[in-house]
Amino acid sequence: MSEPVAVKLTAKDFKSDQEVRWCPGCGDYAILAAIQQFMPELNIPRERTVFVSGIGCSSRFPYYMNTYGMHSIHGRAPAIATGLSVSRPDLSVWVVTGDGDALSIGGNHLIHALRRNVNLKILLFNNRIYGLTKGQYSPTSEVGKVTKSTPAGSADAPFNPLSLALGAEASFVGRTIDSDRKHLQSVLRAAAEHEGSAFVEIYQNCNIFNDGAFDQLKDPSTRDDYLIRLEHGQPITFGADGRFCVVHPPGGFGLEVRDTSSVRPEEIVVHDATVTDPAYAFALSRLPGLDLRNTPIGVFRSVDRPSYDSVVQAQLAAAKAKVTETPEQQLAGLLGSGDTWTIL
Amino acid sequence: MTKQIRQLDRVVIRFAGDSGDGMQLTGDRFTSETAQLGNDISTLPNFPAEIRAPAGTLPGVSSFQVHFADYDILTPGDAPNVLVAMNPAALKANLADLPRGADIIVNTDEFTKRNLAKVGYQSSPLDDDSLAGYVVHPVALTSMTVGALAAHEVSKKDAERSKNMFALGLLSWMYSRPYESTLRFLERKFAARPELVAANVAAFKAGWNFGETTEDFGVRYEVKPAKMKPGTYRNITGNAALSLGLVAAGVRSGLPVFLGAYPITPASDILHELSKHKRFGVITVQAEDEIAAVGAALGASYGGSLGVTTTSGPGVALKSETISLAVALELPLVIVDVQRAGPSTGMPTKTEQADLNMALYGRHGEAPVAVIAPRSPSDCFFAALEAARIALTYRTPVILLSDNYVANGSEPWLLPDVESLPDLRVEFATKPNGEDGTTFLPYLRDPETLARPWAIPGTAGLEHRIGGLEKADKTGDISYDPANHDFMVRTRAARIETIPVPDIEVEDPDGDARVLVLGWGSTYGPIGAACRGVRQRGLSIAQAHLRHLAPMPANLGEVLRSYDKVVIPEMNLGQLAHVIRARYLVDAISYNQVRGLPFTAAELETTLEEVLKNV
Numbered sequence: 001m002s003e004p005v006a007v008k009l010t011a012k013d014f015k016s017d018q019e020v021r022w023c024p025g026c027g028d029y030a031i032l033a034a035i036q037q038f039m040p041e042l043n044i045p046r047e048r049t050v051f052v053s054g055i056g057c058s059s060r061f062p063y064y065m066n067t068y069g070m071h072s073i074h075g076r077a078p079a080i081a082t083g084l085s086v087s088r089p090d091l092s093v094w095v096v097t098g099d100g101d102a103l104s105i106g107g108n109h110l111i112h113a114l115r116r117n118v119n120l121k122i123l124l125f126n127n128r129i130y131g132l133t134k135g136q137y138s139p140t141s142e143v144g145k146v147t148k149s150t151p152a153g154s155a156d157a158p159f160n161p162l163s164l165a166l167g168a169e170a171s172f173v174g175r176t177i178d179s180d181r182k183h184l185q186s187v188l189r190a191a192a193e194h195e196g197s198a199f200v201e202i203y204q205n206c207n208i209f210n211d212g213a214f215d216q217l218k219d220p221s222t223r224d225d226y227l228i229r230l231e232h233g234q235p236i237t238f239g240a241d242g243r244f245c246v247v248h249p250p251g252g253f254g255l256e257v258r259d260t261s262s263v264r265p266e267e268i269v270v271h272d273a274t275v276t277d278p279a280y281a282f283a284l285s286r287l288p289g290l291d292l293r294n295t296p297i298g299v300f301r302s303v304d305r306p307s308y309d310s311v312v313q314a315q316l317a318a319a320k321a322k323v324t325e326t327p328e329q330q331l332a333g334l335l336g337s338g339d340t341w342t343i344l
Numbered sequence: 345m346t347k348q349i350r351q352l353d354r355v356v357i358r359f360a361g362d363s364g365d366g367m368q369l370t371g372d373r374f375t376s377e378t379a380q381l382g383n384d385i386s387t388l389p390n391f392p393a394e395i396r397a398p399a400g401t402l403p404g405v406s407s408f409q410v411h412f413a414d415y416d417i418l419t420p421g422d423a424p425n426v427l428v429a430m431n432p433a434a435l436k437a438n439l440a441d442l443p444r445g446a447d448i449i450v451n452t453d454e455f456t457k458r459n460l461a462k463v464g465y466q467s468s469p470l471d472d473d474s475l476a477g478y479v480v481h482p483v484a485l486t487s488m489t490v491g492a493l494a495a496h497e498v499s500k501k502d503a504e505r506s507k508n509m510f511a512l513g514l515l516s517w518m519y520s521r522p523y524e525s526t527l528r529f530l531e532r533k534f535a536a537r538p539e540l541v542a543a544n545v546a547a548f549k550a551g552w553n554f555g556e557t558t559e560d561f562g563v564r565y566e567v568k569p570a571k572m573k574p575g576t577y578r579n580i581t582g583n584a585a586l587s588l589g590l591v592a593a594g595v596r597s598g599l600p601v602f603l604g605a606y607p608i609t610p611a612s613d614i615l616h617e618l619s620k621h622k623r624f625g626v627i628t629v630q631a632e633d634e635i636a637a638v639g640a641a642l643g644a645s646y647g648g649s650l651g652v653t654t655t656s657g658p659g660v661a662l663k664s665e666t667i668s669l670a671v672a673l674e675l676p677l678v679i680v681d682v683q684r685a686g687p688s689t690g691m692p693t694k695t696e697q698a699d700l701n702m703a704l705y706g707r708h709g710e711a712p713v714a715v716i717a718p719r720s721p722s723d724c725f726f727a728a729l730e731a732a733r734i735a736l737t738y739r740t741p742v743i744l745l746s747d748n749y750v751a752n753g754s755e756p757w758l759l760p761d762v763e764s765l766p767d768l769r770v771e772f773a774t775k776p777n778g779e780d781g782t783t784f785l786p787y788l789r790d791p792e793t794l795a796r797p798w799a800i801p802g803t804a805g806l807e808h809r810i811g812g813l814e815k816a817d818k819t820g821d822i823s824y825d826p827a828n829h830d831f832m833v834r835t836r837a838a839r840i841e842t843i844p845v846p847d848i849e850v851e852d853p854d855g856d857a858r859v860l861v862l863g864w865g866s867t868y869g870p871i872g873a874a875c876r877g878v879r880q881r882g883l884s885i886a887q888a889h890l891r892h893l894a895p896m897p898a899n900l901g902e903v904l905r906s907y908d909k910v911v912i913p914e915m916n917l918g919q920l921a922h923v924i925r926a927r928y929l930v931d932a933i934s935y936n937q938v939r940g941l942p943f944t945a946a947e948l949e950t951t952l953e954e955v956l957k958n959v
Contacts, residue, residue: 045804046807047802047805047806048802050801052643062809063811063822066807068801069808069811070643070673071809071810071811072639072669072812073666076639079631079636079639079640080642080643082631082639082640083602083629083639083640083641083643083646083649084643084646084801086602086644087647087648088647088648090802091647108632108633109636109639112632312629315622316622316627319622320623320625327598327624328595328763330623330624331595332762334588334591334621334624335592336578337578339379339525340576340578340759341380342575342576343569343572343573343575
């Protein structure tokens with residue numbers, strides 16, 4: 001028999017035979033198409049790729065990928081994926097989750113996966129609403145939001161998912177938008193290359209229950225003035241002809257947006273995703289206002305830290321390296337360890 | 345002075361002191377010495393949940409009871425023949441359990457006015473006649489230990505802390521125990537501090553020599569070795585045996601063992617033990633919570649490991665949703681519940697069997713799982729292997745119901761031959777199973793086991809998606825079809841119900857018993873001892889003990905119906921009795937105690953005799 005020939009995969013190879021059942025017009029379609037198109041780039045065989053999800057609209061995602069996949073229970077995908085990833089370092093494990101799944105019911109698992117730096121690529125589809133349960137406010141909904149469960153307006157202050165991830169010691173944090181396929185794929189590419197947890201927030205439109213939530217970031221008439229496209233090594237400027245920029249005012253704790261014409265060029269912050277101190281990426285995550293002005297997208301942070309998986313596997317390898325016996329001999333030795341006595 | 349040596353067939357000793365007095369260690373060492381001698385043994389540690397309750401108070405009393413004999417025994421003993429009381433609280437807390445005539449060794453140094461007042465003694469019981477019915481040995485344990493260590497380079501505090509070794513030395517002398525293993529143990533334990541090895545050894549020898557020279561102890565006792573099956577033995581607790589059983593399951597299946605666990609009393613020792621066995625490829629993850637612990641275990645099972653999670657009742661409650669997911673996914677998963685007294689935090693260091701209902705029924709939807717329970721500390725080893733066998737063969741969650749009594753109690757264990765352990769090898773799916781030769785059907789079942797194929801990620805050509813949504817038979821596609829759901833619910837029930845488990849065996853040496861005692865789990869010892877007592881009085885009684893609670897043995901109904909009366913003693917309010925009545929329409933007599941302690945054989949014996957009178 002000849003060696004199997006590596007066949008270059010295409011987007012079609014990653015489409016499962018299941019009918020996609022999101023609402024027509026849902027932002028999830030764009031994300032799915034972008035990911036299916038992007039996966040062949042990774043040169044990872046389909047059988048070594050696993051998508052694990054929780055519950056919610058976004059969590060139907062694994063059914064539509066022709067890879068291994070598990071649609072699990074609400075909020076628990078990072079925990080289940082942790083067990084899979086740690087025990088199977090040969091796999092590429094992706095978690096698909098939503099704002100309710102990851103930040104409400106599953107908040108604990110998310111932050112612990114991030115602090116451990118489990119080798120997971122976590123994609124959080126943030127539409128700022130509960131879609132599958134038909135329109136309740138979510139932990140990323142704005143204060144005062146009127147929904148089915150908050151007729152007088154939500155009293156809850158929302159999470160900023162990136163600030164939360166950074167506070168949880170995430171080694172990779174990025175943000176992208178469902179409608180910008182090229183950008184989405186660029187962030188996923190960086191996430192896939194990262195060793196350890198990669199957390200990517202994807203702004204996603206729910207056209208049924210929260211339509212237009214991110215319109216300012218998509219409308220050609222506003223998006224350039226609203227979006228900050230982060231590029232590693234480049235000064236952070238945005239708007240028509242770069243008329244706005246990001247500076248670190250002396251004496252201040254964070255970053256601020258200024259008119260580029262009002263500052264000296266050397267005052268403009270040059271984006272560096274590898275800054276060890278998470279305070280920098282955190283400051284970036286705090287730039288957007290309630291109206292979504294000054295929303296950075298791209299890779300906020302990408303730092304090297306040993307993944308949990310690699311540390312666990314190294315401990316196993318070190319322990320196994322000393323073994324000279326068969327497993328059965330080892331077991332017999334273990335059973336008979338400690339104080340024993342023999343009756344003849 | 346030559347001491348008289350008296351032969352005994354059995355002795356029960358209880359070491360009791362403050363939580364910080366090292367009573368668990370003392371008991372453990374005495375047990376180990378006793379094991380070396382070849383006696384049969386059963387132990388019962390009993391300690392508070394507080395790590396250091398206020399010193400000298402009743403809630404702070406920690407005790408360790410050891411029963412040893414020259415014949416096979418089944419329980420740690422109902423009543424101590426000897427109480428070692430390190431302070432007034434230990435005396436007061438344990439006195440009621442002592443039969444008249446028992447020996448009491450008290451540490452007189454701790455019988456100060458202040459310590460006596462702490463536990464409500466107006467005057468010292470050593471000075472009045474309140475202990476007249478007992479043989480009291482007043483020993484200045486602390487000061488004699490400190491005196492013996494005068495020449496040692498240790499602090500006064502460290503010297504005082506060695507008093508438990510003085511007590512151990514004294515008891516070891518009294519019962520003619522071989523002490524070499526204790527000396528070796530001390531060398532290991534204090535390897536980093538040689539001065540403490542010397543001090544503890546000196547304290548031990550001082551206690552031994554005190555026994556030999558003082559006139560207060562005129563008699564030395566011997567308990568001859570028990571007649572036990574030939575072979576190599578070790579003394580083992582249930583938690584240790586269970587851990588080794590899981591390691592053995594990994595070796596015998598060839599699969600990596602993955603433990604996801606969150607610390608909880610009384611199960612944490614399994615996490616501690618398994619974390620030491622990385623050379624067997626065992627991975628342990630101390631998860632952020634109980635839910636993540638079972639989730640990670642399930643994720644590992646999905647990837648081809650033997651996924652295990654260990655916990656106690658409150659943890660099982662939290663894991664319930666994930667166990668239901670495992671039922672739907674039809675993946676192997678072992679859930680160990682080391683039961684403790686509930687509800688809620690309850691009495692975390694005390695025993696109970698009240699999670700049976702939860703194990704059998706505590707999930708949403710129709711979510712049947714297999715349930716098994718070990719009967720003794722060493723049986724935890726075999727129960728773990730059996731749980732793994734069922735989980736792997738039938739691709740199902742299995743709940744293993746241990747409890748605090750078997751988990752922390754110990755007994756001699758005849759080491760099994762590794763080759764005699766069950767072969768647990770499994771076959772992963774490697775190629776499409778559809779009729780067309782190219783399709784993979786993740787829910788096409790093995791006609792014999794009803795198990796679906798275990799196709800692990802990494803297997804080319806078998807890419808498929810599973811999840812909690814109802815699946816169509818065979819294809820595993822999402823299905824809302826009414827007939828399919830009905831079929832799948834019934835199939836999942838049948839999957840468990842048809843797992844072949846061994847028939848239940850009945851022990852009825854007289855062969856004419858009309859009353860059957862049915863138990864499950866850790867009550868095996870006390871029930872067995874009670875039945876022996878009943879038979880020694882010339883009465884007939886039969887004993888049967890359930891290991892498999894789901895599914896139940898096929899012959900159980902027939903066995904139950906062949907007796908006039910069935911008595912079911914449980915450390916709950918009748919959970920098994922309920923099941924037996926519902927399933928078999930047998931009017932079982934439920935006998936219950938929920939005191940956080942195992943049954944005493946004497947209580948059960950009385951109960952059984954009452955039943956026998958009315959047959």
